[in-house]
Structure formats: structure tokens, C-alpha cells
Amino acid sequence: MAKRHFIKADGIKELLxxxxxxxxxxxxxxxxxxxxxxxxxxxQKVPKAESLARYAAQLEINQFRLVFTDYSxxxxxxxxxxxxxxxxx
Numbered sequence: 001m002a003k004r005h006f007i008k009a010d011g012i013k014e015l016l017x018x019x020x021x022x023x024x025x026x027x028x029x030x031x032x033x034x035x036x037x038x039x040x041x042x043x044q045k046v047p048k049a050e051s052l053a054r055y056a057a058q059l060e061i062n063q064f065r066l067v068f069t070d071y072s073x074x075x076x077x078x079x080x081x082x083x084x085x086x087x088x089x
Contacts (some may be wrong), residue, residue: 006045007061009052016053026061034069039063 012026032040049059 007047009047011062012052014046024058024060026059027064028061029064029066032065032067034067037067039067 007028008072015026016023043063046061046063046081049061
């Protein structure tokens with residue numbers, strides 16, 4: 001999900017080096033802060049599968065948005081006790 005940029009072919013090519021050639025789907029999940037949810041509502045442009053690898057012609061790239069509240073993000077990011085102010089609705 002992006003405002004102005006796209007998924008770069010080089011990053012996907014690098015990822016594909018480490019995955020089995022039998023992989024036919026990439027599920028890309030983008031963590032989005034709740035306060036920015038409306039700014040990141042459209043999928044990013046993705047490179048054509050044929051340009052990624054010789055076996056990638058059948059590759060399907062799906063994008064998902066996982067929206068986090070501040071409290072949820074802190075729960076994932078910190079390993080110790082923390083306190084937060086009351087969340088706004």
C-alpha cells in the first residue's frame with residue numbers, strides 16, 4: 001500500500017532467490033498505523049511477473065493491509081512493560 005511509490009522488481013527478485021521455484025503466489029502484508037489508514041488504501045503497482053525471473057511467469061502477487069492501533073503496534077514492538085495514554089477512537 002502506498003501513496004506514491006511502487007514495489008521494486010529488484011526486491012522481489014532478491015526474495016525469489018531464497019524461495020522454492022514452486023512458489024506461485026506472494027502474499028505481501030503491509031502494516032499500516034490506524035491514523036494513516038485512509039492514506040494507504042490503494043494497492044501499489046507491482047512489476048510484471050515475467051520480468052522477475054524466468055520461472056515467474058505464473059507468479060501472482062497479492063497485497064494486503066494490516067491496520068494497527070497505536071496500542072497494538074506497541075504490543076508487537078516492545079518486549080517489556082510499557083504504559084500508554086488512552087487511545088482516541
